Amino acid sequence: MDSAPPIADWQELAKSKRESAFARIPTDWILPTTLTSQYTETTGLNVLDVPRTCGLLTEQELAITEDHDATALVELMSTGKLKSVDVVTAFCKRAAIAQQCVNCLTEIMFDQALARARECDNYLEKEGKPLGPLHGLPISLKDSFNVKGTQATIGYVSFIARPPAATNSTVVDILANAGAVFHVKTNLPQTMMTADSHNNIFGRTLNPHNLSLTSGGSTGGEGALIAMRGSVLGVATDIAGSNRIPALCCGISSIKPTASRIPFSGGVPPGRIGSPSPILPVIGPCGRSIRDFELFMRTVISADPSNLDENVLPVPWRSINPSTKPLRFGLLRACSQRPLHPPIARALHTTATLLKTAGHHMTLLDNVLPSLYTSAILAYKFFLLDSSHTPASYMRASGEPPIPSLAGASFPELDGWEPNLQELWDLNVQRAGVLKKWHHVVVKGGLDAVIMPGYQATAPRHDTYGVPIYTVIGNLLNWPAGIISVGHAEEEKDREFWNKGEDYEPACKFCVLCMLSFSQRVKI
Amino acid sequence: MDSAPPIADWQELAKSKRESAFARIPTDWILPTTLTSQYTETTGLNVLDVPRTCGLLTEQELAITEDHDATALVELMSTGKLKSVDVVTAFCKRAAIAQQCVNCLTEIMFDQALARARECDNYLEKEGKPLGPLHGLPISLKDSFNVKGTQATIGYVSFIARPPAATNSTVVDILANAGAVFHVKTNLPQTMMTADSHNNIFGRTLNPHNLSLTSGGSTGGEGALIAMRGSVLGVATDIAGSNRIPALCCGISSIKPTASRIPFSGGVPPGRIGSPSPILPVIGPCGRSIRDFELFMRTVISADPSNLDENVLPVPWRSINPSTKPLRFGLLRACSQRPLHPPIARALHTTATLLKTAGHHMTLLDNVLPSLYTSAILAYKFFLLDSSHTPASYMRASGEPPIPSLAGASFPELDGWEPNLQELWDLNVQRAGVLKKWHHVVVKGGLDAVIMPGYQATAPRHDTYGVPIYTVIGNLLNWPAGIISVGHAEEEKDREFWNKGEDYEPACKFCVLCMLSFSQRVKI
Incomplete structure (x- = not known):
């Protein structure tokens, strides 16, 4: 790698950014250091049970985060059987626990998420109908997506100097308009071109099945977070496997659609723009439920994203009937x-x-x-x-x-x-x-x-x-x-x-x- | 342009190819030299009336070539009101006349076209239904499309040494399967990157409205042929205007669709393949009737061309209802x-x-x-x-x-x-x-x-x-x-x-x- 005189305080800068990001976890949701001191990248521990055993989550919060996929949660919230504020609270708490176990987060947006969840609940109560097809649903985002008012350093220390995003990524706008609530952004590798979600600002994301193993990358924060059930649906990018490698490492599922279906505009690129490569980066969902991926794809494509992003194919969503013949x-x-x-x-x-x-x-x-x-x-x-x-x-x-x-x-x-x-x-x-x-x-x-x-x-x-x-x-x-x-x-x-x-x-x-x-x- | 020692006989080679190509015009369809000697690139003559005044076409042939668009012709042939062999004969004769006026053709395929037209007629008679949505319709092709058994020199003398095409271009296959009949291929510029359809094999195509003017390019042969009504529907390519420039020069119409809708594979490229340019060459129809363009696009896209060409977008044809609101x-x-x-x-x-x-x-x-x-x-x-x-x-x-x-x-x-x-x-x-x-x-x-x-x-x-x-x-x-x-x-x-x-x-x-x-x- 290139040699250059180091800036004396890059470590201080990274530490300050990291600490201010994680300071957004409420003190009530902090695990005891007797636990967290064990969670290191060499221990080989399995931490999947920590959210259930640590005592921070109520039975209802455990049920919300473990018993439903996104499609079911939206249905429950849209019919008033669950409140968005309760669903979002449960996932915020569980994401905070996940962060303390596997270091999977970058930006924490709990306050904004809870405020938006209340808006969703109020809308339903007042209007008698859901805000949209993702009414009240917490969704996690890879750090490279922009959320207005939040930074997107994507693991480069030099990007800490950049101001918070002035606008949302296009797909973030679409999801928000559909009723989604964003509670966290998630960790990724420096350069986004390696399978270890590790950088000098936020550190390394660990695999919750075994902390000595990689969580994959470049969307490894999502993989680990969703495996910990700190999110039910995440938004990732993929140019060589970035949405699939974390899924196969962490035991979740994901899909990389064809390019130019989900709008890519408005995010933070890890490298130079204008590549003449025929391989285009692609946005796709990750989670645990195939029907959730259909919910994501149908919601975004039905919003006619080609009107918002000039590089999206103007092709509507089409449903396909499952084949009745052998495949x-x-x-x-x-x-x-x-x-x-x-x-x-x-x-x-x-x-x-x-x-x-x-x-x-x-x-x-x-x-x-x-x-x-x-x-x-x-x-x-x-x-x-x-x-x-x-x-x-x-x-x-x-x-x-x-x-x-x-x-x-x-x-x-x-x-x-x-x-x-x-x-x-x-x-x-x-x-x-x-x-x-x-x-x-x-x-x-x-x-x-x-x-x-x-x-x-x-x-x-x-x-x-x-x-x-x-x-x-x-x-x-x-x-x-x-x-x-x-x-x-x-x-x-x-x-x-x-x-x-x-x-x-x-x-x-x-x-x-x-x-x-x-x-x-x-x-x- | 690069200098290189000329090969002594390139002119002979070009002349031989040109003469053998045009020898396929039946002698009965040859205009008197008293007429053709006037048709030079400096005279300023308008030759649009020559097919009507030269006496070679019957009244029925004049009506076939002048009174209908492709959609109407297909309808008449599909219902047995016109025979394909009569329609194809009329357009072959008129294309032969056009050739002698404006030099718009390269390969002449009258024999094959008439044989195929008889097949279409026989099919209709035997099966009681048309062969497809283009039943019996003569279609002209820019020289760069491949038709099995026919050369595609695209105006390069060095390409004369190449054997006739072993396979059809993908779009040619689709059109043929839909019932189309190919009667001629048409002239284009050396390199296909200039607006004058002129090369050292077939010479220069002239504008039938005024022989001193350009017919446009690179699909100028189509523009001039269709203006002369020697074809009712042509297939062109376009990377900078090649299907639109001849249309605007010759007073016909054309459409350049978005790329990767009509399969581009199987033709002869005028330059190097593998360009990293984001500007892709596109195939589109030219003619006189907007509904004919819909017929062309619908026919090709309904054939699911993405199964035949890996670069075609797998997006079905969609009809759009005309807007009832002001545009x-x-x-x-x-x-x-x-x-x-x-x-x-x-x-x-x-x-x-x-x-x-x-x-x-x-x-x-x-x-x-x-x-x-x-x-x-x-x-x-x-x-x-x-x-x-x-x-x-x-x-x-x-x-x-x-x-x-x-x-x-x-x-x-x-x-x-x-x-x-x-x-x-x-x-x-x-x-x-x-x-x-x-x-x-x-x-x-x-x-x-x-x-x-x-x-x-x-x-x-x-x-x-x-x-x-x-x-x-x-x-x-x-x-x-x-x-x-x-x-x-x-x-x-x-x-x-x-x-x-x-x-x-x-x-x-x-x-x-x-x-x-x-x-x-x-x-x-």
Whole structure:
């Protein structure tokens, strides 16, 4: 990374920002240090039960945060069976507890959220109808979204000097108009281009299943927060897997839609704008319930976002009736450069077997598609087109050092690779070839979806995730892709999938969930 | 242009190709040389009446080619009131006559067309239903589309060595499956990046209204052919105005849809593929009837082209009910660097006045949008990203010289400009700014469409068109845009719109049609 004279007080600046952000947690919601002193990145503790055992949440608050998805909560609030102020209070409290366990937050907006929740309740009482399709629902936002009056430092110390946002991100405006309430913003990695949500302002987000493991990134704050049930629905971005990696690490679900459906404007970019890369960043929801993702997508797209953001496709939401015929799945197994760890191999095998047993078709796609590894290197060349290295300049501006995981977040094959315009033409031709081949196999082949791993392993130890070759293909193709939880690692059951000749990181045995990435051509 | 040792026989090669192509006109359809010897690019003759006066067409053939649009012809053929073989014969004969007047064709496919027409007739007779929504309809294609078994030299002498196409362009396949019959391919400029449809194989296409004027380009063969009624519906491409410039020069209509709706795959590109330019080439129809454009768009999009071409948006065709409320138009007048010639100024004024009288709203957009001239220079930078100058290498391969109009087809401001990757980021930021401003004024401003000139003048003399600043903005924005005929130049009436201080090319007084470019955000 670039060398530059450090600014003497960057640590002070970061500390001051961090402390003022977290000072917004009410003192009543602070856990005893006897507990929090245990929650370090080396302990291997599972903290998922802390919200239930710490005694801070009432039975009703536990029920609100554990028993419903977002769709159900909106229904309950819209019909007056629950008050938004109670729902928002419950999630604020639980988010505060999550923060003290796994360090998943950046900006805390509890006061504004509770005020807005009261507005929602008053509106319902006065008007006899809900504010909108997200009436009173607390939603968490990755730090890169702008909320008027709140900072979006996205983990760069030099951005602390920037004033609070003067306007909302477009999608934030749409969600707010639909009745959503924003209670927290969540942590992410410095540069947003690594899978460890760690930066020099807010520190590192830990995996609530095992604090020694990564929560994933770049939307790792959401992954950890939702796993702790401090939020029921989060808003993330994704350019290489940023909304899917935290989901597969933390055992939640997420979807990366095709680009230009959810308005991207109005947020804070981690690098230079104007990239000629054909890979566009995408906004999508994360949570626990697939119908919640439909609620999110339908709400945003029904707001006609192309009127608000000139880069959104003016294409309405369309409902699709579930197929009554058996589905046709492609099954894409391991990439030889990143062989599957036993729990993932078992998850893939079990899922395929269950689907076949249920009458669905399963077509093996091994060796008929372009190499995932080569495709990922191609994608990363598109990510390296900025010769001015803007993220590094943002770091140099404060003197802060790069976070450790950045060292392993790129391909050794690309060390020293410098982009140039003429090669960019060739890269586009290569990408077109990859897309054409996938289209031939999947679309012309009549497949409804491809089932594949989201990663070769369950959540790895901090700073060891490496390059996301299983997720970035969805971005290179610009096809929708999602993560669905299908089970837990179990050493006994996984053993038969252990190819002894292969490397198997022991940390994985602590890991809890195996995930599959799900790709389908968009019909929405 | 690059210098290279000429290949001794490029002229022979071109002549041989040209003669073999035109030898496919049946001898019965050849005009006497007493006529054709007059049809030169310097005579100023109007040849629109030649098909009617030359005696080659029967009364029925004149009626078929003059009295109906494509929608009506399909209806008549689908119900057995006309035979496809008669319709196709009429258009083949008329296209042959047009060729001899204005040199608008490249590949002649009369035999194949008549055979296919008989198949259509037989199908209808046997099955009692039409083959598809374009049953039996003759359609003309720009030379850059591939038709199996036919060459697509696109005016490069070096491409004569290429074998005939082994497959159809995707859109050609779709149209064929819908029942269309292809009778001719049409002329275009060497490189496809100038407004004079002129190349060293097939020569120059002339404007049938006045042979001394350009037919426009790059789809000028279509413009001239359709003006001569040698085709009722043509298929064109457009990246800077290529489907609109011939329409405004020849007095027909056309539409450039948004990109990635009509499948672009399977054709012959005039330059390097893999461009990182955000301006994508677009396919659209040209003809005389707006409902024919709907027929074309609906037919292609209803064939679910995203299954056939991986770059097509998977968005179905949607019908829109005509608005019952007054429409809100923006009126964009002259760009100071290219002031309007009197007939265009009058056409714009008259149209705006008529629309206002009819109760529609008209908002003047002068000085609220980014400069068209500056925007066009930006667009042309995107067209200059290929430092390897592929079109020049295609020319060098045969030793053919560049056509004269290429000298005036670029901006003097860009002489010596060399693209580089880092500037490309800045260009994208500039484009984003232009799009944002247009979106703000037009979309957020609640306008339904913008009315503006398609060019500062009526069709100019050969090789003088220059840069297409009024059309390329539609490509830079990726908004749909079209050309609608609203009247003729009339010296007497135009005089009051003549600002004496401005340059007014006298050739224009011979010109016949003033066109308006029509932009509307796509809702299809």
